[in-house]
Amino acid sequence: MNKVGFLTIGQSPRSDIIPTFTEIFNKDIKIVERGALDSLNEAELLTVLARNEKNTSISRLRDGRSIIIDRRKLLPLLQMELSKLEQEVDMVVVLSTDDFSKLTCEKTIFYPNRIVTQMISAMADQPKLGLIIPLEEQRETMLEKWKDISEDITIAVASPFDYGNFEEAARYLRDYRVDLIVLDCMGYNEEHRQLVRKESGILTILPRTLVAGIVLEYL
Known part of the structure; x- marks a missing residue:
């Protein structure tokens, strides 16, 4: 069984996106989700908020709220979660059309941008x-x-x-x-x-x- 990892720049699970993939795949696969902000509590989320008009990304928290993030603070968090995720799956899909090609991954990784x-x-x-x-x-x-x-x-x-x-x-x-x-x-x-x-x-x-x-x- 193929194992596909999904890496969101917000928090997992992404119940607003993953059903689209499973419907199109229509195969018996295992899906594993991780999010850059999964490990952050409410106070810590405040530290990654965008403070200026450059380097901003937007995503979704697990409770449905949106969050506008400073991309410079996002990269190390994404890399940390990606490093764990790639140990569990055969391939990884980044759930963002922003450019995160500086991430490193030993598995096949799909960059939507x-x-x-x-x-x-x-x-x-x-x-x-x-x-x-x-x-x-x-x-x-x-x-x-x-x-x-x-x-x-x-x-x-x-x-x-x-x-x-x-x-x-x-x-x-x-x-x-x-x-x-x-x-x-x-x-x-x-x-x-x-x-x-x-x-x-x-x-x-x-x-x-x-x-x-x-x-x-x-x-």
Whole structure:
């Protein structure tokens, strides 16, 4: 039986994401979850909160609350949990589209940011790209992340964790006549994708299903 590890930048379990993977896998596998913030208590969580507009990531705590994290403080916590997780599984999936490629892992590891950007690059040459992201503070980071894929990027903000206005975001990108839309966070789900696609009429990419399809090839 294959053992797949899932590493979230928040707290595990991620009951909002893992069912998507198990449905797509449709195989008898063992899933092991770990989170960068699993070992932190309420007081310790305050120490990893983002204090400025740069280097921010957003994730979910096990009680459903969202948390905005300083990515610089996140990396050592992620590495600590990853080092334990890789001892228990055959492969690891990072549950974030942010760039955490500095992590070290001896097992096969899937980075959604690489999968999604390379897939979009393969689909279209310099597309007029629309992004929906969770936080306004991530705008500059996202522009930097996608600059080699597109020179024409339009960004709208709608959080998957805090009742973002997806209809408004979809109309905004539609009015800019983008070629395709990427929901750039693993927290977005199929309901969000369908809503954006219906409102905009534009091809909308959901990273979690894209990543799940790639991982499935390894099972």
